[in-house]
Amino acid sequence: MMKNKKRVFLLAGVLITLGLIYIGILQFKISQYSHKEVPKNADYLIVLGARVKGTVPSLAFASRINEAAEYLKKNEETFVIASGGKGPGEDISEAESIRRELVDQGISDARIILEDQSTDTYENISFSKRLIPEGARKGLVVTNNFHLYRAVSIARDNGLVVQGLPAETPWSAVIKSYSREYLAITKFYLKRYILN
Template sequence: MSLRKKLLVVAGVFFIILLIYFAFLHMKIREQINSGVPKSTEFIIILGARVKGTEPSLSLQYRIDAAADYLKLNPNTVAIASGGKGPGEDISEAEAIQIGLIAHGIDEARIILEDKSTSTVENIKFSQKMIPDNLNKGLLVTNDFHIYRAKLIAKDHGLKVEGLPAKTPTIAIPKSYLREYLAITKYYLIKPRES
């Protein structure tokens, strides 16, 4: 077999392994999306996403909408809006979430702001400190592709929560899932060193 053929075989095998690995990750993500949402809970943490000036991106808007729908059905549930202010953002992601929830008719008194975080890890770590002492049962609200990794990170921080999946904008699905496969892979590689 020529060197060129050997390289093609190796590349083909690598590609098949990569496809199988991505299929495994996709299965884990889908399991969490389909795992069911508790009908009532004591608190929810809405994870931040990009804000364009003062307007939430479509991904963040879907998180706000899903959270608002849940809060309307559970009037005693407290909401923690999580996310700092990044480049191109005139307000923090937490403030954009708060404004969006209030526009849906959610009482401002039910919303706690965590406006310092800049990553999913910080969203969860900083929000955890803001959960009122007497509350134990919670939900993470984020786009469906993100639930699996967000719950893993929460578990690492001793926070046992379920997930409330919001829609992912159709146009963003391929990019979002590919980025998430890479983010999960990074999580798998780094986590053992951090624990």
């Protein structure tokens, strides 16, 4: 009986240790993508949608939009694809929310392309890719720092030449966002390396 208990504790200890190492590796990857230098004069930005409360972007989403607006003000030839459909509890699409907020911050409507059908990051990227005008080569994916590694990886898997433009994650959303992202990255790995 004691031997069995010891084995269970040993196994649990090994699994916990491996889990912590795995999370550490994921966190390192996330951190790497959050601290890369952002190139100037990108041809386009893809701003990834997130939760809209009625017509108001969530704090994390607003952070993405603000980061995109700052870049667009400094790089006047860059256009932007606002990406995200309309989910439960949302009165407008996430793409429309991006458009409204950017226009409020002085970005010309003529520079904004709407992609308002996507429901997840994979669709954000693949649907946005169809809207990139011919000749536009160099792009940036705009999302919160916790999400950047997976988003850029998905974009590159779709044949896009992109880097990331990281937006800060509000402190109130850090634990929930990172916990969900570890699971989402795991699913991404399974899809990329095992299920394909």
